[in-house]
Structures are given as C-alpha cells and as structure tokens.
Amino acid sequence: MTSTQYVPQRVAVKELERFIDETLLHCGTDEASATAVTRALVTASRMGTDSHGLRLLPHYVKALEGGRIKARPAMAFTRRMPATGHLDADDGFGHLAGYTAIEHAVDMAREVGIGAVAVGNSSHFGAAGCYALAASEEGMIGMAMCNSDPFVLLHGSQVPFHGTNPIAFSVPVEGRSPYLLDMATSSIPWNRVQQYGAIGRTLPPDVAADAGGRLTIEPDDVAALLPLGGAQFGFKGAGLAGVVEILSSTLSGMLNGFRLLPMGGPDMSTPRGIGHFFLVVQPQAFTDWVTFQRGLKEYLEDLGSRPALADREVLAPGDREWRCQAERDAEGIPMDSANWEAYERLAKEVGIAPLREC
Amino acid sequence: MTSTQYVPQRVAVKELERFIDETLLHCGTDEASATAVTRALVTASRMGTDSHGLRLLPHYVKALEGGRIKARPAMAFTRRMPATGHLDADDGFGHLAGYTAIEHAVDMAREVGIGAVAVGNSSHFGAAGCYALAASEEGMIGMAMCNSDPFVLLHGSQVPFHGTNPIAFSVPVEGRSPYLLDMATSSIPWNRVQQYGAIGRTLPPDVAADAGGRLTIEPDDVAALLPLGGAQFGFKGAGLAGVVEILSSTLSGMLNGFRLLPMGGPDMSTPRGIGHFFLVVQPQAFTDWVTFQRGLKEYLEDLGSRPALADREVLAPGDREWRCQAERDAEGIPMDSANWEAYERLAKEVGIAPLREC
Numbered sequence: 001m002t003s004t005q006y007v008p009q010r011v012a013v014k015e016l017e018r019f020i021d022e023t024l025l026h027c028g029t030d031e032a033s034a035t036a037v038t039r040a041l042v043t044a045s046r047m048g049t050d051s052h053g054l055r056l057l058p059h060y061v062k063a064l065e066g067g068r069i070k071a072r073p074a075m076a077f078t079r080r081m082p083a084t085g086h087l088d089a090d091d092g093f094g095h096l097a098g099y100t101a102i103e104h105a106v107d108m109a110r111e112v113g114i115g116a117v118a119v120g121n122s123s124h125f126g127a128a129g130c131y132a133l134a135a136s137e138e139g140m141i142g143m144a145m146c147n148s149d150p151f152v153l154l155h156g157s158q159v160p161f162h163g164t165n166p167i168a169f170s171v172p173v174e175g176r177s178p179y180l181l182d183m184a185t186s187s188i189p190w191n192r193v194q195q196y197g198a199i200g201r202t203l204p205p206d207v208a209a210d211a212g213g214r215l216t217i218e219p220d221d222v223a224a225l226l227p228l229g230g231a232q233f234g235f236k237g238a239g240l241a242g243v244v245e246i247l248s249s250t251l252s253g254m255l256n257g258f259r260l261l262p263m264g265g266p267d268m269s270t271p272r273g274i275g276h277f278f279l280v281v282q283p284q285a286f287t288d289w290v291t292f293q294r295g296l297k298e299y300l301e302d303l304g305s306r307p308a309l310a311d312r313e314v315l316a317p318g319d320r321e322w323r324c325q326a327e328r329d330a331e332g333i334p335m336d337s338a339n340w341e342a343y344e345r346l347a348k349e350v351g352i353a354p355l356r357e358c
Numbered sequence: 359m360t361s362t363q364y365v366p367q368r369v370a371v372k373e374l375e376r377f378i379d380e381t382l383l384h385c386g387t388d389e390a391s392a393t394a395v396t397r398a399l400v401t402a403s404r405m406g407t408d409s410h411g412l413r414l415l416p417h418y419v420k421a422l423e424g425g426r427i428k429a430r431p432a433m434a435f436t437r438r439m440p441a442t443g444h445l446d447a448d449d450g451f452g453h454l455a456g457y458t459a460i461e462h463a464v465d466m467a468r469e470v471g472i473g474a475v476a477v478g479n480s481s482h483f484g485a486a487g488c489y490a491l492a493a494s495e496e497g498m499i500g501m502a503m504c505n506s507d508p509f510v511l512l513h514g515s516q517v518p519f520h521g522t523n524p525i526a527f528s529v530p531v532e533g534r535s536p537y538l539l540d541m542a543t544s545s546i547p548w549n550r551v552q553q554y555g556a557i558g559r560t561l562p563p564d565v566a567a568d569a570g571g572r573l574t575i576e577p578d579d580v581a582a583l584l585p586l587g588g589a590q591f592g593f594k595g596a597g598l599a600g601v602v603e604i605l606s607s608t609l610s611g612m613l614n615g616f617r618l619l620p621m622g623g624p625d626m627s628t629p630r631g632i633g634h635f636f637l638v639v640q641p642q643a644f645t646d647w648v649t650f651q652r653g654l655k656e657y658l659e660d661l662g663s664r665p666a667l668a669d670r671e672v673l674a675p676g677d678r679e680w681r682c683q684a685e686r687d688a689e690g691i692p693m694d695s696a697n698w699e700a701y702e703r704l705a706k707e708v709g710i711a712p713l714r715e716c
Contacts, residue, residue, distance in 0.1 A: 080644065081472075081643040082441070083440070084643035112441040112442075112470055113438065113440065114442055116472055154661060155672070155673075156666050157672045158665045158666065159664055161660070169601045181600065181601060183594045183597060187587065187594075213665075228586060228595075229545065229586055230588070232562055233545045233546075233565075236586055237586075240541075242661075243527045250654050251639075251641060251650065252644065252645065253649045259660070286442055287611040291611045299603060299607075299614040303519060306512055306516070307515065307517060308515055309514050309515065314514055317596075317600060
C-alpha cells in the first residue's frame with residue numbers, strides 16, 4: 001500500500017499483559033475485571049484478531065471514566081435449572097461476564113453434560129472466540145454469541161438492524177490447538193470499512209450498502225454492512241444474526257440490538273445492557289473421549305488433505321490464528337503507530353510505566 | 359420460463375398423508391417409521407420446501423427395497439447424562455430418529471433446562487426444520503443439524519468435502535407461527551443446479567465450481583457448490599459446515615460426511631451411517647416466559663417495520679414458509695408432472711389407491 005516499508009513496533013505478550021492490567025487497576029477496576037479484560041484482549045491480539053485486541057483498551061478506559069461500565073460490578077449468577085443459569089453482569093465488563101459465565105457453564109456441563117448461561121446487563125466483551133476457547137481449555141466444546149448495536153441490513157432492507165452478531169465455536173483437539181471458528185454474521189467487520197477508507201482502498205462487492213440500502217464499494221458511502229451471503233443469499237446471514245440476537249438478548253431479558261446505544265458513543269455514561277449467550281458441551285456426554293478424538297483427527301486429516309486452489313491453502317478454522325499466535329509469541333505483538341501513541345497517552349493519563357518495546 | 363401456462367395438479371394435505379403413509383406401510387415399515395416420514399415430508403411440502411418434501415418418497419422406497427434403510431428398526435436411546443443422550447437409529451429412517459431424538463431432548467429440557475441428543479447409524483432425515491419445529495410445538499427453542507455426503511468445497515479448495523450440512527433453528531412465538539430458520543451452509547442446494555440445468559438457466563455467480571474448483575455459472579459444468587460466503591468469504595460457510603459436521607458425526611461416533619456413501623446410489627443396500635445433532639432449550643430455564651415473549655414480540659416488530667428496498671419485503675425467517683403453508687393448506691400442494699407420474703407408478707407398484715387430485 002505504501003512505498004516505504006513500515007515496520008511496526010512490537011510488544012511482548014507479558015509486557016502487554018502488564019500494561020493492560022495496570023491501566024485498568026489504576027482506573028479503579030477490581031482485580032477480576034482487570035484480569036478478564038487483559039486475558040481477552042491479549043488472547044485476541046496474540047491470535048491476530050486485531051479488531052478485538054489491544055486497540056480496544058483506550059475505548060474501555062473511556063467507558064470506565066464515563067460510567068458506562070462499572071469498575072467494580074457485583075455480578076450475580078443464578079443457576080435456574082441443572083443445565084442453565086442467568087448471569088446479571090451488573091453493567092461490568094463483558095469480558096468478566098464472559099469468563100464467569102463460561103466457568104459456570106463448564107461446571108454444569110461436567111455435572112449434567114451441557115451447561116448454558118444467558119448474560120444480561122453486560123457490555124462489549126471483545127472477541128467471542130475467547131470464551132469458546134476458555135471452554136476448550138477445560139476439554140469442552142464451547143459456543144459464544146453476543147448481540148451489538150445495528151450495523152447490518154436485514155435481507156431486502158434499506159437500514160441497519162442487527163449488529164455483526166458473532167458466533168464462536170471451539171472444539172478441543174488432542175495434540176493440537178482447538179478447532180476455533182469465530183465469525184461475524186456479516187461478511188466483513190465494521191472496522192474494515194474504516195481501515196479501507198483510511199488507505200483509499202475500495203471494498204469487495206456485495207458486502208456493504210449506502211444510506212439507501214444500495215450496494216457500494218466506496219468506504220465513504222457505506223452506511224451499513226450486508227449480512228453474510230450478500231444481496232442474494234443474505235437471508236442466511238441475517239437469519240443467523242437473528243439466532244444470535246434471540247439467544248443473546250431475548251433469552252437474557254435484554255433489549256434487542258436495534259435498540260442498543262451505539263458502542264462508539266457519544267453517551268459514555270449510560271450502561272448499554274448487552275446480552276451474551278454461552279453454551280458448553282461435554283463430548284463424553286455423547287460418546288467416549290477416544291472415539292470423539294479419533295473422529296476429530298480423521299475429520300481434520302481429511303480436511304487438510306483436500307487439494308487447494310493455486311496459491312491457496314486449505315485450513316481448518318483457527319489454523320491461521322494459531323500460526324499467528326506462535327509467530328507473535330516469538331516475535332512480539334505488532335502495534336501500529338496510532339495504537340502505540342494511544343498507549344503512550346494512556347500511560348501518562350493513568351500514571352503507569354509506558355509500554356516497553358520488545 | 360415457458361409460453362404456455364403450466365398448471366400443476368394439486369393434492370390435499372390429508373390425501374398426501376394417506377398416500378405416503380400407506381406406501382410406506384405396504385413396503386413393510388412399522389407404524390412409527392411411516393408416521394414419522396409422512397409427518398416430515400408433508401411438513402416440508404406444506405411449507406414449500408419442495409426439495410425435501412413429497413418428491414423424496416420414491417427415493418425412500420428404493421432405499422427400503424435395497425435394504426439401505428431398515429423398515430422396522432430397533433432404535434435405542436441412552437440417556438448418558440441428565441441433559442444429554444445418544445440415539446442409535448439402527449439404520450432406520452432419519453425422520454423417525456429425528457422426531458424420537460427431539461422428544462427425548464424436549465423431555466430433558468423440561469427437567470434440566472436443556473436437552474441434546476446425538477444420533478448415529480441414521481439415514482437421510484429430510485428437512486432439518488421439521489425437528490426444530492417439533493420442539494417449538496412443545497414451547498421450546500429447537501436446533502437440528504445433519505451431515506451429508508460431499509457436495510461443497512472447503513474455502514480455497516478444489517474438490518467437495520462437506521455436505522450442504524443444514525442448520526435449523528426454531529423459536530416458539532405466542533400468537534403466530536415460530537421463527538424458523540432452516541438453511542444449508544452452502545448458498546444454494548444441490549438440486550437447484552439440476553433444476554436450473556433442466557430449464558437451461560445459468561446459476562448466480564459465486565455459488566458453484568467446476569471439477570477444478572473454478573467458479574462457474576453453467577449447471578452442466580458444476581462439480582461442487584461453494585460454501586455460503588462464496589469465493590471470498592466462504593471460510594464462514596465452510597466453518598459453519600464444520601460445526602455441523604463435528605456435532606453430527608464426530609459427537610455421534612460416525613464417519614465424517616466426506617466418507618459417506620452418496621445419497622443417490624448406486625449402492626442402495628449398504629446403510630450410510632449418517633449422524634444428526636439436536637438441541638432443545640427451554641426458554642424459562644433462562645428468563646420467565648412473559649419477558650421472553652415480550653422481547654420476541656418487540657424484536658419481530660422492530661424487524662418487520664424496517665423499510666424495505668423497492669419491490670422487496672422484509673421478512674423474518676419462516677414467514678415465507680408460513681405464508682406458503684396457509685396457501686397450500688387451502689388450495690392443495692402442487693405436484694409437477696414428474697412427481698405426479700412417480701406417485702402413479704408407486705401406487706401400482708405397492709398396490710394402493712392412486713393419489714386423488716383435489
């Protein structure tokens with residue numbers, strides 16, 4: 001994109017953890033909130049999910065300072081039935097809500113085979129994959145979903161209705177990293193429009209629309225994203241977004257995403273009332289572990305041995321992310337100048353040691 | 359498509375039920391199998407899901423006669439944990455397996471909040487939506503999934519790997535028909551390629567590929583479907599198909615779909631060993647019924663009041679199907695001449711009264 005080679009600064013995983021955790025604690029959060037946000041942001045940044053990684057910290061600090069997010073929430077879990085529960089997140093961090101809900105769901109799945117938790121009164125939780133992954137770290141299949149404020153058209157409609165409503169799904173695989181699908185139900189995320197706009201690049205066709213709902217590839221004209229499937233098959237992406245919406249907001253007693261305050265503000269003081277849904281499945285509740293792992297191994301071998309198109313690779317969901325994680329764990333996590341400067345400002349504002357380059 | 363107006367023959371719902379049920383019983387099936395297949399095929403045909411409706415009966419009769427499907431299976435359900443179970447379908451009809459599994463899942467969801475059943479040693483089960491819907495008839499949220507033999511490319515690959523691996527999701531809505539999403543994880547179903555080929559119509563772009571994995575719109579050249587999302591975002595459709603695969607086959611201890619015998623034969627004697635996965639969620643296990651229904655109502659009202667594009671309509675998943683069902687319940691289910699003739703032949707072969715037009 002540019003003729004001079006841009007070499008981003010890099011930060012080691014431990015140092016990034018230190019910085020995020022200290023920043024949040026200095027903003028008054030309790031340790032559980034700081035730990036959860038740090039874990040989620042660093043997990044996303046290590047995997048290369050930069051849209052949901054370290055870049056979000058300055059936003060979260062604003063939300064804390066404005067009062068939208070409570071620094072010391074009193075989250076309350078109610079186990080309503082043996083396999084289900086509701087977590088009232090008390091307007092705290094969505095990341096703490098997510099990890100807390102997954103822990104309860106894992107416990108229930110150990111006991112009765114499946115556990116599911118609907119979370120209400122929550123906030124942005126970063127990357128959905130973090131929570132699905134947390135279940136797989138316990139040997140479980142995990143699913144995570146979340147609604148958001150409207151960015152995405154319904155099929156055949158002119159104006160945004162659903163959020164990018166992500167679905168994440170993680171399966172523990174012996175001897176390798178989990179099978180991890182973490183996808184928005186739109187074709188592209190909202191921040192890709194902004195990124196492409198910033199570098200003067202046009203969007204792919206069939207992924208975004210202008211204020212009249214007409215397809216556009218010009219980032220400046222984009223008023224909404226199309227659901228996965230585009231202008232012709234977007235009823236599928238929109239339907240999946242609806243599943244996420246119903247499980248995340250309706251089942252938790254929250255408002256649907258169309259009625260949510262926008263993530264970006266300007267109101268940074270009113271809690272948004274986001275909902276999440278988490279489902280944890282114990283594989284051994286259906287078949288024995290050895291059979292399950294043998295089946296998974298065969299499936300992944302069959303998948304990996306399909307011939308690829310020229311200059312392409314056939315990957316399982318997550319493979320690209322695990323590769324990125326190995327590289328970033330070794331070389332450090334790259335930070336562009338905007339993020340580096342934002343972190344420098346944060347360090348001064350909250351009074352902690354600045355981020356050390358690796 | 360044609361200059362002379364083609365008026366299909368129509369059959370009343372009751373008469374279609376009579377015909378399918380009698381055909382199967384005359385082929386030696388037990389009553390439970392005949393009832394289940396009849397229910398599923400008629401449900402699909404009433405809703406307009408013609409690819410998975412009455413047209414499948416002659417195929418099923420062949421599978422019975424060949425021995426691929428057992429007419430009188432001894433299906434065995436094992437409740438492995440309070441929220442989970444495994445159903446061995448004993449190579450019987452997938453439709454009986456599906457309705458049986460959903461009944462068990464509903465029972466478990468009543469008791470512990472969620473119920474899930476993995477089904478193994480099963481066969482084609484028709485439309486996934488039938489089983490999700492059966493859960494909603496009991497006031498529950500239902501999900502149904504199934505793997506199938508390979509028709510769909512992996513992202514970046516040249517050859518088919520996944521089946522069209524459908525996901526169905528149904529939510530009970532007070533005072534109206536359920537919210538019902540029933541979607542393949544490819545953009546189009548396989549039989550649309552055949553339909554378009556038969557009438558000399560080209561396919562939409564970005565939904566199908568030739569034997570080298572290259573995009574094509576010519577039905578005659580099609581060797582595989584693309585996953586939902588097409589050439590650029592098909593990693594999402596392929597990832598969803600993988601979720602369906604893992605839950606349907608790996609969790610039930612079956613072979614993955616890539617290794618399944620093809621539905622179309624020529625081997626009609628070897629059982630295929632298809633897997634399904636069903637999940638039932640009791641809404642009251644998360645929030646109270648009134649709050650849940652109020653949220654759903656508001657969501658559907660918000661959805662329905664979004665402005666549509668010119669000459670378009672904004673619909674919730676299932677709306678089109680319920681409209682079709684009302685029309686077909688009143689006017690009869692249309693049958694094209696190929697299906698009508700196949701049913702005439704069937705009546706003679708098995709020795710039952712021919713289908714009566716309405």
